[in-house]
Amino acid sequence: MIITLTGDNDHSRKAELERLVAAFIREHSDMAVERYDGEETDAARMRESIASMPFLSARKMVILRSPGKQKAFADAIKDALHEMSDATDLIIYEPKLDKRSAYYKTLKKDTDYREHAVLDVAGLCHWAVAYVKEQGGTLAPGDARFLIDRVGMSQQLLKSELDKLLTYNDQITRDNILLLTEPTPQSTVFELMDAAFSGNTKRAFQLYAEQRALKVEPQAIIAMLAWQLHTIALIKAGGTMPADQIAKEAKVNPFVVRKTQGIARKLSLDTIKGLVADLLRLDMQLKRTSIDADEATRLYLLQLANI
Numbered sequence: 001m002i003i004t005l006t007g008d009n010d011h012s013r014k015a016e017l018e019r020l021v022a023a024f025i026r027e028h029s030d031m032a033v034e035r036y037d038g039e040e041t042d043a044a045r046m047r048e049s050i051a052s053m054p055f056l057s058a059r060k061m062v063i064l065r066s067p068g069k070q071k072a073f074a075d076a077i078k079d080a081l082h083e084m085s086d087a088t089d090l091i092i093y094e095p096k097l098d099k100r101s102a103y104y105k106t107l108k109k110d111t112d113y114r115e116h117a118v119l120d121v122a123g124l125c126h127w128a129v130a131y132v133k134e135q136g137g138t139l140a141p142g143d144a145r146f147l148i149d150r151v152g153m154s155q156q157l158l159k160s161e162l163d164k165l166l167t168y169n170d171q172i173t174r175d176n177i178l179l180l181t182e183p184t185p186q187s188t189v190f191e192l193m194d195a196a197f198s199g200n201t202k203r204a205f206q207l208y209a210e211q212r213a214l215k216v217e218p219q220a221i222i223a224m225l226a227w228q229l230h231t232i233a234l235i236k237a238g239g240t241m242p243a244d245q246i247a248k249e250a251k252v253n254p255f256v257v258r259k260t261q262g263i264a265r266k267l268s269l270d271t272i273k274g275l276v277a278d279l280l281r282l283d284m285q286l287k288r289t290s291i292d293a294d295e296a297t298r299l300y301l302l303q304l305a306n307i
Contacts, residue, residue: 002112004094004114006097006113006115008117009119010156011155011156017063021091029057032057033060033061033062036065038064038068043072046073050064050088059089060089061090061091063091118155120254124158135162146177150183153253165177183210188211189224193228197267219286225300226276233272233276234250236269238250
């Protein structure tokens with residue numbers, strides 16, 4: 001068995017590694033598991049491990065974490081796999097792979113290649129509802145979406161929040177989500193931009209105040225606004241391209257693209273350029289002068305609302 005685990009979904013990738021290792025240990029014991037990290041172990045030692053026979057067990061499992069960081073190992077991957085002992089199960093754990101490399105192409109072709117992609121919002125909702133059910137609890141799909149909008153799309157963070165909510169009450173409700181979770185800066189920047197571009201100054205200022213109450217500094221909010229404007233510009237440049245295609249080519253989460261398309265449609269490219277220039281000017285002023293950061297940021301939000 002030769003398995004490659006890769007992809008941007010940290011939670012899913014780590015969970016599968018844990019399942020594979022646990023299943024092997026149940027049959028062969030943890031004494032038959034060898035682990036090596038490409039950050040610390042040289043290519044020769046990793047190749048020796050997968051080529052050697054197990055000791056005091058019928059099989060062994062070798063886990064290589066980011067072995068491609070050792071160039072000598074990546075360059076000799078075909079030979080390393082060919083030399084592998086028949087009594088060895090190998091897991092190559094590579095969170096990031098350069099898909100232009102020969103190393104990636106060999107892993108894709110000659111191993112059981114399993115890429116764990118980040119789930120979109122629909123997939124996360126389905127996963128969250130199923131996960132809570134597995135734990136003996138209940139979560140409505142609408143409340144799952146509310147939680148995702150509130151804390152973001154990190155599956156690992158969502159699991160932690162769900163575990164916390166389940167500890168409080170196995171019936172997860174919107175009221176409990178509001179009580180026990182805090183909105184992440186990234187989740188509310190969408191609302192902040194939406195409110196501003198909709199001309200809802202009162203709501204935009206309220207969201208800004210909430211961020212400041214969470215001790216998010218004006219400079220951090222400006223950085224998030226810059227990130228959002230960058231995404232808007234990418235969507236605008238994509239024209240009539242579907243959201244998934246824009247996300248793939250721009251290397252942006254599809255959920256972010258879909259949620260931002262409404263704003264992008266309202267703005268001309270010249271307007272976006274002007275907003276970016278004004279935000280840059282604001283950022284420079286905050287770094288070089290002693291202006292009131294909160295007042296200056298609120299004035300920028302007012303500018304967005306008046307477009």
